[in-house]
Amino acid sequence: MAFLRSRIHFHASSPRRHLFATLPALLAGLCLLSFCGCGRSIEEKTADGRIVLQYWEKWTGFEDDAMQAVVDDYNRSQKRVFVKKLTGLGEVERKLMLATAGGDPPDIAGIWPSTIPSFSEKGALTPLDKFIKEAGIHRGDYIPVFWDLCSHHGFQWALPSTPTSLALHWNKKLFREAGLDPNRPPQSLDDLEKMSERLTIVEIKRGGKLVRVRYPDLTTDEQKAKDFKLVQVGHDPQQPGWWMPMWVFWFGGNLWDGQRHITANSPEFIQTFQWLREQSEKYGVDNRRGFGASFGNFQSPQNPFFSDQIAMTLQGVWMYNFIDKYTPQMEWGAAPFPAKDPRAHPLVTIVDTDVLAIPKGAHHPREAFEFIRYVNQQGPMEKLCLGQRKFSPLLKVSDEFMKSHPNPYIKTFIELAKSPDAQYAPRLSIWGEYNDEMNVAIDRIMALSATPQQALDAVQGRLQWKLDRVLKRWDAVKDDRLKEWSDYDPR
């Protein structure tokens, strides 16, 4: 120690001491300088001098492999650019927001359409209209809803990659066991409820013994007492619970008027929530909670649909992949999920799509669009969608695609996407909050702690207030934004 002290305790004016003290200062300066430089990364080029396009995507597994195959094809065809895909990004939108705010976004971003209203209004996306016009791409090339999902305020912000629509999936074996025709799915919502009761099995004590009984075979007193345990349910609208507020579409309603008003407490919504509440009234709040606690993860053999716990479920075109992976022996079918009024609305569905967008501030927007355009050609698009076992968002589809598609119900999903009753999440920048608020309202009615009217009035009040705030701000910048987007010149 004495040796160390003697080495450190040198004279105040020693040049060595100055050098010693300057080192940390230099280090600090370098740190600060590196922050100054992190606003924009250095342009990256391949060894053969090609521009590297940064592409952020959220997929993993075979879905990522499918896109990688398309990217590889594109890179092979190119002498000028090279697409470098960074994949498996969790919370891609949050990362994109921060990268864009920091001035160093990727050139291409794989996002969802629900992000478009918020990001476009905040100037975080590049309008693609001029690129699209130059490329000769038209709305008529696509199944219309997927084109519409990429537009906002009359501008096009992205182009679709892999789309989906939702359909009723049912377990034919459970139908057969319940004495139902396994090839006849429910034709109306009332029909579904009756079949659901027949498919529901409870465990109850009778004469001191635990027995399993189908719900309609319970006595009226047993149904009222609800002193049973659910072991199998026909249909549970909270499974998987990803589109809860959008059940209103099957009742002929909507989430807003498309202009300036939330319609959370419309008569259709009240009716929807009454239908949801009836599940708790019929089967019991605690019984349903207990039943829900027995489910495993969605992507596992313990998924309640795969483990014969739920006979009918609303799911997307991707469900085939999971059935194939976790329960390939399952006998299943897919059909349009029936509406309350099936005559007026025979083919109701929710559609969504993955999209490719160019963030504002991207280094190479023109080159980025070239790649997006490539993906949106029939050949690459079919390769991508077949790889992910989805259907193509393009209207023109080859016979080969349809013949080689492994999902036996792919035509049903395409038909649903083309239906005039194909609906999607509202194009609102506050959709995240709206969805959260609706889910709280659903918690309340499912716990029977509020009536549909009370729960929905609370949502209406809070969300209309929020929307008014957002619109006020939008109104203040609207003209400037629209002009900026119209004037955007990619050159």
Next chain:
Amino acid sequence: MTQGEKRKLWVGLAFISPWLAGFLVFTVFPVCASMFFSFCDYDVLTKPVWVGTLNYRDMFTDSVFWKSLYNTLYYTMFSLPLGLVIALIIAVLLNQKLHGRSLFRAVYFLPSLIPVVASAMVWLWLLNGNFGILNHMLEWFHIKGPQWITDEKWTKPSLILMSIWGCGNTMVIYLAALQDVPRALYESAEIDGAGAWVKFYHVTVPMISPVIYFNLIMGIIGSLQVFAQAYIMFGGGGPNRSVLFYVMYLYQCAFDYHQMGYASAMAWILFLIILFLTWVATRSTRQLIHYGGE
């Protein structure tokens, strides 16, 4: 200041400059920026727009803000005293001359070392209403356990229970303090005829009171900022927002709803709440804390 002193000052500053640079860039600047943003309508992507005290006024009418504050205070009110008392009891027990004392100390401290994500996932299974070990154990006593995770009445108690499980850090600090209590005081008390409880109450507690105070203050700060486990287990705040804690709502506003201005205002209000509660705790315990040096 002489020339030499000035030079020494500069040299000193140069030596601490890496820390200073980090402190200025990562602490002082964000703190000042958040104060500015709290008076702005700011969504990260566009320029902040000055709105005066609007964010602060909005908080008063925001029912979710009040709910998150209520949830946080409820959690703090139960988890903090329970955690302090249980950690003290365990520390006192582990301070006795027991066989395998070191092993027990390690066992009780272990939960504090488990990563928060791992422990949250384990607790999700322990608390499962159907298959959880907790309800299974309750069944031995013919008690039908609740749905801890899905019933809004039980979500907060679940998290309070979990917080007690992780009281190892507090326990270790108590243990260190307990080992510093002079033996002579206990011997004197014993000569005066004091029993175990009297020795604990009149000797141990006053002697470790500064440490109890320290744990109390750190506990207030920690409990009011509860986030990770609740976020991992309940994401959006649990059934009917029953475990939407203050910091979770702040995070939602900032990163889900892009209301960075409102979130900044919430952060400053939380700072004031913590400041106030710390002040109250300091004032109210001033007479009760015994410092050896005084």
